Amino acid sequence: MNKNLTPRMNLIKQDGREVEREKLAILRVLASCQTPVGSKIIARRLKNEYGIDLSERAVRYHLILLDERNMSCKISRRDGRSITQLGLEELGNAMVTDKVGFVIDKIERLAYMTDFDLDNLSGMVPVNISFFAKDQFKPALRAMAQAYKANLCVSDLVCIAHEGDKISDITVPEGQVAFATVCSIVINGTLLKAGIPMDSRFGGTLQFHQHKPWRFTDMIYYTGSSLDPSEIFIASRMTSVSEVARRGEGKVLCNFREIPAVSLPLAEKIIAKLKNAGINGVLVIGEAGKSICEMPVGLNKVGMIMMGGLNPVASAVESNIPAASHAMSGLVPYSSFTSYWEAAGLKKPV
Amino acid sequence: MNKNLTPRMNLIKQDGREVEREKLAILRVLASCQTPVGSKIIARRLKNEYGIDLSERAVRYHLILLDERNMSCKISRRDGRSITQLGLEELGNAMVTDKVGFVIDKIERLAYMTDFDLDNLSGMVPVNISFFAKDQFKPALRAMAQAYKANLCVSDLVCIAHEGDKISDITVPEGQVAFATVCSIVINGTLLKAGIPMDSRFGGTLQFHQHKPWRFTDMIYYTGSSLDPSEIFIASRMTSVSEVARRGEGKVLCNFREIPAVSLPLAEKIIAKLKNAGINGVLVIGEAGKSICEMPVGLNKVGMIMMGGLNPVASAVESNIPAASHAMSGLVPYSSFTSYWEAAGLKKPV
Structure with missing residues (x-):
């Protein structure tokens, strides 16, 4: 120098x-x-x-x-x-050239920062945060009920913050309510801590037929976009989560991941443990090298389809309740989650 | 067999x-x-x-x-x-796996099918088609005036079709008006006929500052999306074409292309000829291997930034006039175009 x-x-x-x-x-x-x-x-x-x-x-x-x-x-x-x-x-x-890798970078960064401990049920969990106008939050919660009832979510654990409160470093603006849902990156993060690298490929809309996942109808690769696919699909009104909840036909937010085929047995164990902690989100697990929902999978890889954490919010937007959503927008301690059913003052269906 | x-x-x-x-x-x-x-x-x-x-x-x-x-x-x-x-x-x-290549495939197919003859001013020109409600079409045309005045378009040639009429194989539905703008793929097509391969990389929003193109703020690669980027940016209200027209600050639809550096002299001749035919659209031409608007360019390539043909439509949507747009949706003979100014009943600014 x-x-x-x-x-x-x-x-x-x-x-x-x-x-x-x-x-x-x-x-x-x-x-x-x-x-x-x-x-x-x-x-x-x-x-x-x-x-x-x-x-x-x-x-x-x-x-x-x-x-x-x-x-x-x-x-x-x-x-x-x-x-x-x-x-x-x-x-x-x-610096959009930085931002274009941005969606995938955000995923990798959040996965790395997830330190949710499956045994002690503690640590940080990645979330999507949506902002609603204060007076529209109650109707929004009600509109989400069918999506939660039909399990079109990653988890029914939610975190709610009111104006002036802080949630994951963000202060909730005046007149708004922040609603955080568990993001499916919690699975990437938990697998990563167990030494399983999960490759996030794209976000898309998955069509359901007769209550079963059928095929992707649109998709945007995480490596080719500066915008989060879920936010785009919600803003462009391309989902029909409420229809899927009601009659098993329509499109929900999903995303597509791959893990090394050899790690499948361990991954399945962890996914079962996550389920016990109230975190689901894995919709379909494939077999080594086999297509799932018409999507080809890499050799020696297993494809997985995850539910989008923003599906309940999408169903509220479908009912014309505006929301500003920020997918993968931060981390919240597991201890600060509450059940959606409790937050909405509804009885959890059995 | x-x-x-x-x-x-x-x-x-x-x-x-x-x-x-x-x-x-x-x-x-x-x-x-x-x-x-x-x-x-x-x-x-x-x-x-x-x-x-x-x-x-x-x-x-x-x-x-x-x-x-x-x-x-x-x-x-x-x-x-x-x-x-x-x-x-x-x-x-x-078949979303077909569709994901779809945006880039559509570009390549339309470019190949473009047979616009620069010398005789005849042949087919690729267009974007937008549908407006019949009673909102006049206000829409008015709302577009500033975008056309500021040259935030590929061309002021437009083609209008009324209910029951056909435009590029599509019959205009009842109660609607179809408004076709020249698509910047006309440049890919014309260069291709002259033996210059043009590589379409992504669609994005380009920020203007002090009336000059500055930098891309969002982008979606044509190879990584089943959805047309322009349609997404318009639907998600991410443009501010009217602001750029009015005070030189804001974001317009643009897209990024590359041609082999060696073909630049011929390309420039063709682009000048296109301009004489009323087709502009090329906003920035770079130099061999040099970044433009903060976008890195391949070695031995020249980067080009094109205006989005849907910018005038985006400015109408910004004024809360709904439109359903289909980017790169077909071909229209050059002879059936008319000037925007004539269609809108306005005097063309000099």
């Missing part, structure tokens, strides 16, 4: 893309914090959560640049910063 | 997927015909349009099977068939 250069000049001399990536990681850290944070905490979180090794001093230079571009602002007397509206927008728009 | 087997038994002995594919191709032929057609015409069209070589007799056996499953019905005294509602549904749902 040239000793005559200040760290800032060193920074600028770096490859532009690298700087851009560091900047975005800092914005992500700021976005996830409710209170202003300083360079020390940011540097630690960059290392722990993003594997980015920056000195506190380098973080401070980044922050000065971000301040200049109105993407962060200095709040406390020391170097505590918060993200600005512009910073949040930048985060949403920037 | 075993002489003791009837052709039908031969059929059944074939690989199931092959039979399924033939069946779907027959349904597609039936779906594109307004009047009942017989096995002779079907066999000819299967060969010409899908490269499937089936005898008339084999087609007849397929038709009998389709009749049995209520997907086609015999209309005329001979073997003339029409597709049924169930057949249309089957076509929409079946």
Whole structure:
């Protein structure tokens, strides 16, 4: 390193893309914090959560640049910063080449961070979070009943947060209710901890016929999209979860995974244990190299079809109750879940 | 071939997927015909349009099977068939593994079928077709004016068809108006006829800043999706075409292509000629191997960003005028286009 250069000049001399990536990681850290944070905490979180090794001093230079571009602002007397509206927008728009791998990256990151312990029923579980208007939340819960009754969900464990409360680092905005459902990535995460790599291929709509899963009617690969397929299918009104619940015909959100065929016996044991913990979600398990629901499977792989965790929310949207859903949006401790039936004030069907 | 087997038994002995594919191709032929057609015409069209070589007799056996499953019905005294509602549904749902390549396949098929002659200004041009409710069509045309004025379109040539009329093999349903815009695949097709292969990579939303194209904010690869990206972005209300038209800030539909770097001089000549014929659509042309709008480009390739042909329709949807859009949905003769300005009864800005 040239000793005559200040760290800032060193920074600028770096490859532009690298700087851009560091900047975005800092914005992500700021976005996830409710209170202003300083360079020390940011540097630690960059290392722990993003594997980015920056000195506190380098973080401070980044922050000065971000301040200049109105993407962060200095709040406390020391170097505590918060993200600005512009910073949040930048985060949403920037670096689509990073974002395109984004859906698959999000899956892998969340799977890695899942540390749900099957024996002690503790640890963090990945969730999808949907936001409803406060006055529409009760009708939404009622509209979901048939989807839960027909088991078109990953789990009937849910987590509800009200305005001002925090859920997985997100503060619920005024006038809204956050509704978190268990995300099927909990299965990737639990298998991963047991040494089974699960390959997430695509999200799609799966057609049911006579109450049985039949075939995928649309699909979007996780590696080829910057948008979460479930969010797209819900927003484009391509589901008919309520119809499937009612008469066994229609389309639900599902996704397609593969595991190595050799790991199937262990995977089946873990899936059974998850079921005991109230987490289902596995709709179909195939055989080595055999197609399931008309989908070809890699050689020496076993295909699996998972329920989409957002199916109950999709059924509410089908009843014209608007919801803003964020698939795979964070982690919630297992202990903070409650049963959907209890939350909705309904009797659980036997 | 075993002489003791009837052709039908031969059929059944074939690989199931092959039979399924033939069946779907027959349904597609039936779906594109307004009047009942017989096995002779079907066999000819299967060969010409899908490269499937089936005898008339084999087609007849397929038709009998389709009749049995209520997907086609015999209309005329001979073997003339029409597709049924169930057949249309089957076509929409079946064989998603075929459909996933579908967006890219549709692009390649339409590009091949484009035979627009730049010198005589004749031949077929690929279009996107949008359907509006009859009484909302005038407000829709008005809402599109700013997008056309700001050149956020492939061409201001449009083709309008009223209920009962036919447009590119589709009969316009009662109470609706069909509005066809030139699809940017016309450029793929014209380059292809000149021996330049154009690789269509993805559809996305491109952010404008200070009236200039800046960066992609979302993208879906054509090879990884069974759904057309433009249709998704419009349905999910992810565009702000009117904002870009008005103040140069916002997101429009765009798509990303590559051509071999060596073909650039010829491509530029053809693009200039297309412009003279009223077809623009090329927003950015890069340099060999150089990123454009933050998108990396293959070695020895030149990247190109094209306007989405559906941008004017997106701007109408942004004004809350509903439209059902079908990107890349057929071909229309160049002679049947008219100017948007004439159709809307507006004076073309100079």
